[in-house]
Amino acid sequence: MTPSKPVPAYLGEVEKRTKRDPSRTKRGKTQWPQTIVTLTAILALVVFALWGGLNPVLLAASIMVAAMPLLLAALGEMVVEKSGVLNLGVEGMMIIGAIAGFAIAVETGSPLLGLVAAAVAGAALSLIFGVLTQVLLANQVATGLALTLFGLGLSALIGQPYSGIKPPAFPRLNIPFLSDLPVIGPILLNHDLLMYITFALLALTWWFLYRARHGLILRSVGENHDAAHALGYNVIVIRLMAIAFGGACAGLGGAALSLIRVPQWTEGMTAGAGWIALAIVVFGAWRPGRVALGAFLFGGVTVLQLNLQAAGLTPLWLLVLGLLLFAVNSTAKSLAESTPAHTRAMIPLWIATLIMGMIATTYPISIQTQYLSMTPYLCTIVVLVVMSADRLRANLNAPASLGRTFHRTG
């Protein structure tokens, strides 16, 4: 089928279905409570950080850097899942990208070549997954796990001579005057090149998925592969391309860790970032903008859990934060949907938050650092539960053919 033909009736159906999706059309009604809760979480953590004497500008800049690997990996995985494939090997592709980017950057002295190598390595590894699941019809969950186990082992093998080396630094964006602006400069205009690549990729992905014809075809493959096949689209090739794109993005995300965020190579350095990226895709309901929001939220959590200990965050304050989020959620929901249950819960929750806040200020109990290090993982679980609890919406957002094997007959 040539691209110049008009959009077939079935694809129009996909477009309509997406438009009819309640979380899209009734945006003002159903979506804002969740956004408000997310923003409150970010705001509360920022307020706490300021109160603890952390430099807000540096903090915002480092959250951007921490979010970058997650955003890259999650963006790639989102496209893969939009095409109906569940690749659980993000962690493996990220760590292969991390070591490939690091090794090439060190050997050649050029961080840019490192980025290219990371993307190529991630894509190459993902194509093993692609061939196994698309051509040989292997189980996607098992193959994704194999990819992670293999990637972790292979990266450790390649990485042995590289531990304890400093990689070559990236050129930073430095626009005269603009990069020296007080607040905006350090936060937005003084980053490594990869940050801007990431944002370009984010915009491009959005445009491709929702404004380009090929993006529509990709989504139709993810919604109903049999129908797309019947229309003459090559499901397997489209999915393989999506998988390779996801692998390249995950590889870049890994390089963002080893070349920019840390920057160093240590065995197993992704420490679950690939899995968190998978959760961010669920959190972002398979939409680029909200996936980005999720990446920043998790980037914020990882940076803050390191800094807040210094700023005197005690476990009691974490309880305060939890209660606050519940209170904001109830208030927003009772305003948006006027659910009686939320209205009734609203006032006790706010009172509990206040009381807990008073307790926390009077008793500064400190805990071992390990407990605070658990926060990104626990947050992931909480986010997954919250996002999946509304089953109707979760089902509407997820691509309908996600994780199903496509077997071409004839």
Place this chain on the structure above:
Amino acid sequence: MLTLEPRTGNTHLLQTLTPVLAVAITMLAGAALFASLGKDPVEAIRIIFLDPLLDPYSRSELLVKAAPLALIAIGLSFGFRAGIWNIGAEGQFIIGALTGGATALAFYDISGVWLLPLMAIAGALGGFAWAMIPAILKTRWGANEILVSLMLVYVAELLLSALVSGPLRDPDGFNFPESRQFHDSATLPILLAGTRAHIGILITLGISVAAYVALHRHVFGYHIKLMGSAPRAASFAGVSTTTMTAACLGLSGALAGLAGLFEAAGPVGQLVPSLPAGYGFTAIIVAFLGRLDPLGIVLASLVVALTYIGGETAQFTLQIPAAAISVFQGMLLFFLLAVDVLARFRVKYMRRAQ
């Protein structure tokens, strides 16, 4: 063009042959890997796959490594058959070691034959409880059990590290982050003098026989197979998805917890942050290599244990890096999944209709 056509009829023979084929291909690919590292490939394969079988001490070590792998993999295989993916066995292993080990430390001054059974129960319950977290979140709110159980691995690792450098730390240990050595009646009895082969190996064998019966001769196993192959039919037949999810996750958690306790009270003998050795993840490979069947898993666990023992020997005789062995194990799973296509499908040459 080549097309795949589902095989009908009995494929038992092929089902048993494909893992053997996968191991053979992995050996070849492994030989290529070692050759690319500049080592003699024939020598490396001989050291990894043959030498451990010739030496009596290595043979006993083989059992020590295979037991936890088999125990975890048997638990996982039930869920994998039913389409419930517990990826966090590593976390349940750690929590089992923690709860069982904490029981041993609580009765540090008291000895008695009741202590080990009590520790075993505590370990299994610990693993069970840890696995019930993803089970409840899945059945109550539909949260993905793969991601939740995996996140709990990191939480369990941090919890172990926090506890052995906090409440469970050895008071006479110069602040090292490790617990006291378990006393004699909290350590697993040794089967063969002079080795580390402990009684947990026998228990593992017993459990695998019980699991075989449960899977192939009991209605529980039938429901699991039904849920895996035809979920809708299963729900019409009255198989409750909620109960089965909880049962599969709980069972694998309990067995992983038991394995964790055996590791802590057996070869290690105390709680240390380095206790988790990745058995929970390697057990996934073992489960697939054993065709998700308890008896197959016992054999598969021996093969994978061989790569561990032989890999250790190869590390100091040939200076093959430790990571090469995990690459090897990862390749094994890849080849297994790839070769599997032959067991499930007939490859046919078909001319495309014009």
